[in-house]
Amino acid sequence: MTIxxxxxxxxxxxxxxxxxxxxxxxxxxxxxxxxxxxxxxxxLLHEHRMDAxxxxxxxxxxxxxxxxxxxxxxxxxxxxxxxxxxxxxxxxGLAYNAMRQFVEDDYNLGLQLSTKxxxxxxxxxxxxxxxxxxxxxxxxxxxxIKKKSKSRS
Amino acid sequence: MENKLFIARVCTLAGxxxxxxxxxxxxxxxxxxxxxxxxxxxxxxxxxxxxxxNFSTGFADPSNTIRVSGxxxxxxxxxxxxxxxxKIDEGDLDAVEAFRLLKAIEKAELAFPEWMQIxxxxxxxxxxxxxxNGTWIDFLPACIAGGIGYAVVLTIASMIEVRLIADxxxxxxxALLAVVFIKTGLGAEMDKIIIGxxxxxxxxxxxxxxxxxxxxxxxxxxxxxxxxxLLTAFAIGSGVAIVLAFL
Numbered sequence: 001m002t003i004x005x006x007x008x009x010x011x012x013x014x015x016x017x018x019x020x021x022x023x024x025x026x027x028x029x030x031x032x033x034x035x036x037x038x039x040x041x042x043x044l045l046h047e048h049r050m051d052a053x054x055x056x057x058x059x060x061x062x063x064x065x066x067x068x069x070x071x072x073x074x075x076x077x078x079x080x081x082x083x084x085x086x087x088x089x090x091x092x093g094l095a096y097n098a099m100r101q102f103v104e105d106d107y108n109l110g111l112q113l114s115t116k117x118x119x120x121x122x123x124x125x126x127x128x129x130x131x132x133x134x135x136x137x138x139x140x141x142x143x144x145i146k147k148k149s150k151s152r153s
Numbered sequence: 154m155e156n157k158l159f160i161a162r163v164c165t166l167a168g169x170x171x172x173x174x175x176x177x178x179x180x181x182x183x184x185x186x187x188x189x190x191x192x193x194x195x196x197x198x199x200x201x202x203x204x205x206x207n208f209s210t211g212f213a214d215p216s217n218t219i220r221v222s223g224x225x226x227x228x229x230x231x232x233x234x235x236x237x238x239x240k241i242d243e244g245d246l247d248a249v250e251a252f253r254l255l256k257a258i259e260k261a262e263l264a265f266p267e268w269m270q271i272x273x274x275x276x277x278x279x280x281x282x283x284x285x286n287g288t289w290i291d292f293l294p295a296c297i298a299g300g301i302g303y304a305v306v307l308t309i310a311s312m313i314e315v316r317l318i319a320d321x322x323x324x325x326x327x328a329l330l331a332v333v334f335i336k337t338g339l340g341a342e343m344d345k346i347i348i349g350x351x352x353x354x355x356x357x358x359x360x361x362x363x364x365x366x367x368x369x370x371x372x373x374x375x376x377x378x379x380x381x382x383l384l385t386a387f388a389i390g391s392g393v394a395i396v397l398a399f400l
Contacts, residue, residue: 006283006284008280009280009281009283012276012277013277013280016273016276016280016353017273018228019265019269019270020226020270020273021175021226021227021358022265023228023229024228024229025229039284075239076232076236077228077232079176079177079231079358079361079362079365080228080232083228083357083358083361086360087352087357088281090355090360092285092348092352093285093348095386095390096347096390096393097344100393100394100397103394103398104397124364125364128364129368132365132368
């Protein structure tokens with residue numbers, strides 16, 4: 001039951017963000033799906049006691065790879081897909097808690113939580129970079145795309 | 154010479170639209186260089202930062218500087234310019250026609266209507282509350298707070314140039330509403346309501362762009378976008394913090 005709730009809410013959340021960023025109308029469903037899959041992977045890994053940072057890296061890689069594929073299929077800049085896709089992974093709740101600790105004069109806990117926020121944001125970045133590198137690698141060695149051709153996505 | 158200048162105008166116009174709509178810096182440079190080389194300028198150089206474009210058609214040619222102020226997020230326009238540059242790349246579009254199309258894109262109002270953005274912000278706020286393990290009681294309060302907060306941001310952003318102020322007041326209103334919901338017994342957990350409702354303001358696009366630019370070697374743009382994201386986060390945080398401090 002919670003899984004279904006998570007699936008539905010993360011889909012709406014990602015698609016809603018696509019609307020806020022004014023993504024092309026025909027990509028709203030894909031944006032929502034990518035965000036949903038990334039979040040569900042993170043959620044399941046985290047439920048099975050994986051560390052949040054590692055789970056975020058893996059989920060971000062999934063988001064990145066799915067975005068690369070959709071960018072190629074729909075011939076649209078990749079930014080449209082991965083912006084909406086990573087939104088559910090952004091550690092908004094933790095950042096809020098960290099700030100709340102600072103306001104309540106608990107600087108130790110505040111600093112701990114902020115460090116975690118930094119690590120999680122870095123994890124998202126790392127995941128996106130991994131997928132980027134994987135794409136360049138596959139372009140060059142698996143699909144043998146020539147340098148001049150349209151490898152823009 | 155005339156021809157070169159016109160091609161430069163096409164390139165810089167495409168770059169300007171993309172930069173204004175929040176594209177990554179490396180994509181802006183890449184697009185301008187591709188258009189230039191498709192029209193036969195083999196030695197065109199471009200240098201782009203988040204606030205300006207520098208474009209030169211070659212050695213000892215005049216170079217053009219375009220100042221870009223006021224960045225928004227409009228992924229649709231980025232996609233449209235991208236498809237035009239693809240067509241140019243394939244040789245299907247001459248410079249005059251491309252310039253006309255780009256001008257039309259620059260003027261077009263492609264954005265979703267404001268009410269739709271506010272509804273989307275409201276819905277996604279509620280959804281984030283559930284995703285962060287909130288209860289369904291808090292769904293509606295988070296929706297209302299998120300929607301009103303986003304409306305406040307849109308209104309203030311249209312009045313004041315400084316984007317930070319808009320974010321600050323938006324999160325301030327959200328925190329106030331959350332407190333009201335708790336005091337009247339409509340909501341259960343204040344933290345969950347605030348976290349969900351603040352999400353539409355989170356600078357997600359800036360973060361991704363900063364990373365992509367840094368990875369592509371555009372250190373200047375990557376750093377400045379990262380700082381912009383940090384400042385936005387700071388504005389959101391302090392708006393909430395002021396309300397919490399008086400609890």
